[in-house]
Amino acid sequence: MIRLHNIERSYPLGRGQMFYVLRDIDLDIAAGDFVSVMGPSGAGKSTLLHILGMHDHGWTGEYFFDETAVHHLKSKERATLRNEQVGFVFQQYHLLDDLTVYENLDIPLSYRHYSKSERAALVADSLDRFQIVGKKDLYPRQLSGGQQQLVGVARAIIASPKLLLADEPTGNLHSSQGEEIMELFRNLNEEGMTIVQVTHSEKNASYGKRIVQLRDGWIL
């Protein structure tokens, strides 16, 4: 499903020097895989995730997504592909403070031009599935961290992406809440969703099918 070849990401340091965040990354991820990316801080984990999520455009190399050569796509085409195929879960949840749970779930659909009735149906399904119907009118600040991340995950998958990217999804949660989220990820993966997560936790990494270790921008 995903093939990265010779991906490099660097930032200029001045005087012609470059700082490399990622070096010569070759990575294949099959459909239905659950990959945990690990490594110390500054290893390039999040950068890799943002490249996979097509947020980052400043890399070189080859990136194939379902045989689509992402490296040849223009910015707008990448955004369309991302909207169709990728969902994101963030460590800080990144729910919109001024929107209710319902509205937060609705947002990705509104950017994908679903009709109003389709959106209502999908949001209702999602609320049901994640058992948060009773919280649909609450604002993020009225939820616990675990509940907020639950909404974050629900929001990430509401538009049925093929690939779910998660950046330290349990980093801000206590252990029992973290386990709940990881169980959720496992279930999603078992239902066929491809997942790539960045994590520092060995335990969380063990939920995945394989681990990719990064250090100083290199895959070990």
Added chain:
Amino acid sequence: MIGDFKFALRMLAKTPGFAIIAVLTLALGIGANSAIFSVIDAVLLRPLPFPQAEQLISVWGLVKHEGDDLQTDSYPNYADFRDQSKTLHSLTAFTRAGAILSGNEEARELSGLAVTSDIFPVLGVKPALGRPFTREDDNPEPRVVVLSHSAWKRFFNGDPAIIGKQITLSLRSYTVIGVMPASFRYPLDGEKPEYYMPLHPLVKDNIPRRDSHFLRLVGRLKDGVTPRQAELDLNAIGARLSEQYPESNTGRLEKVLPLHRDIVGNVRPALLVLLGAVALVLLIACANVANLLLARATARQREIAIRTALGASRSRIMRQLLAEGFLLALIGAICGLFGAWWGIDLLRVFGPQGLPRLDNVSLNVSVVLFTLAVAIVSTLFFALVPALQVTKPNVNESLQEGSRGGVSAESHRLRNLLVISQVALSLLLLASAGLLIKSFANLRATKPGFDPSRVTTLALVMPKARYPDEEQHRHFFTGIVPKLAALPGVESAGAAMPLPFSGNDSALTFVIAGQPPIPKGSHPWASNLVVLPDYFRTMRIPLLLGRNINERDTKDSPPVVIVNETFARKFLGGSDKALGQRVILDSSSGEKERPAMEVVGVVGSSHHESLAQEVIPEFYMPATQQPERRMDIVLRTSAAQLSGLDASIRKIVHDFDKDIFVPRLRPMESLLSASLAQPRFNMILLGTFAGTAMVLAAIGIYGVIAYSVAQRTREIGIRMALGAQRGDMLRMVLRQSLTIVAIGLAIGLCGALALTRLMSSLLYGVKAHDFSIYALVLFVLSGAAVVASYLPARRAMKVDPMVALRYE
């Protein structure tokens, strides 16, 4: 308190960008107020420069069947009012005059005032040198004159022995009996008189005529008498005169107005509209500064929270914030005063010369005090609300919020409210300016009824001393005009008295032969001109029916008259019935009945005094049959600026008589343009203020949206991470901005619809609710709002979700 100001100064110095923008914005608003106030102070507020000026009144005639126009009065009426009134201390009458000063160096044209001897006692002034007029001077002889101070200085080098000397005015010798003080000027509107002379020698033929209304009356009330009491008193006298002299006084009433109101009454609405406009500009400026302060205060919330946590009371912090605000206002006011100083100079040069007391406009103590008061009030407007907002007693929340760089919803609402008010006020100003601009455009587009392009005018006056007879006048003008027409580059030449837009007018009462009789006091009147044959061709006034005046219309041929279309429609049953009808002018008492004049032609109607006034009935009499001593020559030339024309004209006139004064040539277009000076002045000023308001409002919108985008960077990043496209973000920011703007526009529209009615008297050919103006203003203001919002919206489009989220 001094500590607060020192700290305020330090805080402003720390953020010079903010300080400069705030000070300039306030300087703009305060300076505009100071400049306009200086005009209001000089024109409307300052008492007239005469002792007990509140006792001075104007007396005007009002003829029931002739509408609301205030009319001048006759000498016999004046004399009766003066002698019989129980409420007036004194009463004077005067009319404008002009003369050619000769004898010293080059001859000069002087503006003067022909007065009765009471003028100086009425005004409460005495000559600085010599004596005032006495009742003995109210006679055709001896001829005496009082000079203005400037004429004495300019033309006689301030000769201290001028009293008793003879000077030559229009070829007659006058004895100088006085020189007025430098500070004296009367009348206060129009051209400044250089000399004052008794009425009698100048207009002795009109003195006994009760139907010859040419005098303005100004009086001084007795102590404790009100203008209303004087009006009743004069009308009681008027009623007796009406019974005694029904032919001239029927239906005539007297209207008494305080002199100050009489002089400035016409410009009062325009000045008040301008004052309202600058007040709105200041409000908009205050809203901008308040917005800046709110943004700044939000950034300082943490500092304020710490101060509060350390024990500072709310009032203590308020005082500090208000001190900062007042410092800004004070510096803004000082800069504004410099701006006003410059603006006043511009006003004096470019302001309409018809604006009474314009030369009194100055930056005096009242203006400085007003500016200081404006600075204090402005401080309350722009600094109080932000200060109240950020000193709300909620330390914990502020500390938390401050640490996140967040902004409270209330502060956000407040900023939106400020922008809404700015947009609403700008719309009001733009709509007002738009109406004035359209009004002015209508005036400009109004056809005067003649073609002023390439028409040059000059007034030639035959000195009465040398040319007392009508025959001489006839001979001079009929002889000289064909010579002028033969000059190279001159296509045709004519003459008229009085010329349209020359500031002179003349009206006569008449009857139409064969129509049912009307009591003499109720005879209709119409504007009349005396013209030479080629006047219509030169002015390109179309002949609609009949024939032009020609050389066969002599003093011995049957009298003829040409009427304009309006006259024909109003008095003769229409143009098609006009030819052959006979107009009989009213004769004065004692004078034999005037011969009937046959209507031989109908010409197109033209404006006479102002493009804003409706065309009025006019009739034209041949100068060969009704000779005039003064006529305005009109020349249509092949080019607008014909070199050597003035010298050629001077030679032709001086070949006839070297003592006839040849004034500067004036293009007809400049006469028309001068008549538009006041509306042009209103339009330019209000347009400038409205433009300023729109720019300030656009800056305000930009500030609020830019600040909001900065605050929402994280949110925008999340939205983009969730799939929002750049276009979505652009739309989101524009939607936010345009929602605020739309509310402002709706409120402004309601306000403008309600308030622009107040300026109806300044409008011409456009209704206060003109749809096209409102549509245009909405379009322009929305466009400005879109541009102001687009810049921050672009920033929103460029938010990199990776960076925004990582930053978080």
